[in-house]
Structures are given as structure tokens and as C-alpha cells.
Amino acid sequence: EVKGRGKGHYRFYRPEMNANLLARLQLDHALRQGLRAQQFVLHYQPRIDLHNGQMRSCEALLRWQHPERGLVLPGEFIGVAEETGFIVALGDWVLEQAVRQAAAWQDAGTPCPVAVNLSALQFHPGGLVMRVQQLLSTYGLQAHLLELELTESILIEDADEALARMQELRALGVRLSLDDFGTGYSSLGYLKRFPLQQIKIDRSFIATMHSDAVDAAIVTSIIQLARALKMEVVAEGVELEEQRQHLRELGCDQYQGFLCSRAVPASEFHACWLQPR
Ligand code: C2E
Ligand code: MG
């Protein structure tokens, strides 16, 4: 790192930085190739009703089946895909794949709502609403079987535009969910402006709620807030029976987590959760 002219000006000549940039460019290239080579796949994680133990819906989670590296999780590539903008094409593939799968389950007589994660880059440019409408009609999927998971950053970046887009999606009949709640910066009062049907409590609060009184208080408050706003509340990352028990006592509606199941391939999801038993 070499200091440039004057305070606050830096020029970067660190070789490790170039290596890092190169690695990101290589990853971007590999991702684009991977999409063409059909190396991406969606896995589905069940969401369970805490009141009666029944499976209610699922979340589609992206995986990359890399020929040498094996199954690669989104944490290793979503960041770069957002940085380069490739997430727009990749996210469109996810959306179509999820709608196609949800329609197949619907048509097989085993309907199951499918939730899809949207990146802010997918949400802002025009075209998303028309694309969703087009996919629903192409695959003949009932709109209420598609749920879109948004993050707080989407709501904050341009609140007026986000609100307008959400109202259009709601008009189609699609459900809207706020993911990773509690990790962003949106104020609580902000929430009531948006037509959300569901809030998901971030995994970080669930992980420590049995050992950290402050996190337990945060979880309690989010559940109360969601109830006051007439929104469904889902806890993510439930790994322990004591967490599930506590969440049920607090009045949380649903949970997702390894306690019940990891995300699994579509065929396995169908066999385990959608076959009449
Ligand atoms: P997310 O949307 O909050 O998804 C939940 C993540 O928590 C998933 O990780 C899931 O496998 C994991 N998880 C679920 N239950 C447990 C548990 O009990 N314990 C632990 N430790 N983890 C649990 P995954 O699949 O690695 O995805 C990570 C993130 O990548 C997602 O977080 C989401 O933000 C993003 N992502 C995944 N798929 C997509 C996609 O199709 N599009 C976009 N834009 N982002 C995606
Ligand atoms: Mg999610």
C-alpha cells in the first residue's frame, strides 16, 4: 500500500489485493460457465408449523454442483455474483426453477408454497413484476404458492420504489417475506409501511437465545411485533429442541432448521414431506 498525495489518498499496490481481485474474476467466470453447464441446483428446506408440527412451506436454497469442488454453498459465491451483477441472471434462473418445481408439485396434487430469496439487484431494476407474472402464467402456478424473501437492505435503499414494487407483487397474489430480520438497520416503525405477510427472525438471535438474555429479549420482541402487525413470524436456524420449545412458548408460528431438516434435493423433499403418509 503506497500513500498518495496528501492525507486520505491511497493507492493500492498490494499484490495480495490483485490476487484477491483475480480470484473474484475467476470465480465470476466459473459461475457464468457453471450456469451454462447446468451446474446449479435448488435444494428445499421445510418450514414447520410450531403449533401442530405440520410442514407448511419450504425455502429454495441455491447450490452449485462444481465438477471438482463438489457441492458449493451460496456463502462462497453469492457475494461475488452480487458484486459483478451476475446475480441478476443467476437469480432469474432460480426464480424460474422454483416456479417450475412449485407448479410440478401443485400439478401432482401435492402443493407446497416455495419461498425464493431475492437479491436487491433483482428487486430494483424494472421487469421483476412482469417476469414473475410471466412465470406464473407459463407454468400455471397459483400465485399464493410463490413467496419472495426480501432483505432489509431492499426496503431501505429506495423505500418508495420498494413499496410500489411490493404492492405490484402483492396485486399478483405473491406472498412477501422479510428475511434475516434484526440484522439490518430498518426501524421497527418502518415495517408497517410495507405489505409483508411474514418476518423471519435471523439465525444469529436463535443461536444464542437460550444462553443470552438480550438475544432472548430480542426474539420475544420480534414475535410480539409481528403479531401486532398481523404478520406470520418464522424462526430460522433452529438446531436444538430447547430452542423449538422456547419459540413455541413465545408464540412463534413456524420454524426452519437442522433440528427438523437441512435443505434437500427436490426428489427427496417430495418423498419425505409431500407424499401422503
Ligand atoms: P437465508 O436466506 O437466510 O437462508 C437460510 C440459511 O441458513 C441457509 O444457508 C440454510 O441452509 C441455513 N440454515 C437453515 N437451518 C439452519 C440451521 O439450523 N443451522 C444452520 N447453521 N444453518 C441453517 P445457505 O443455503 O448456505 O444460504 C445462505 C444464504 O445465501 C441465504 O440465507 C441467502 O441469503 C443466500 N441465498 C441462498 N440461495 C439464494 C438464492 O437463490 N438467491 C439469493 N439472492 N440468495 C440466496
Ligand atoms: Mg432466505
Ligand code: MG
Ligand atoms: Mg434468512
Ligand code: MG
Ligand atoms: Mg440468514
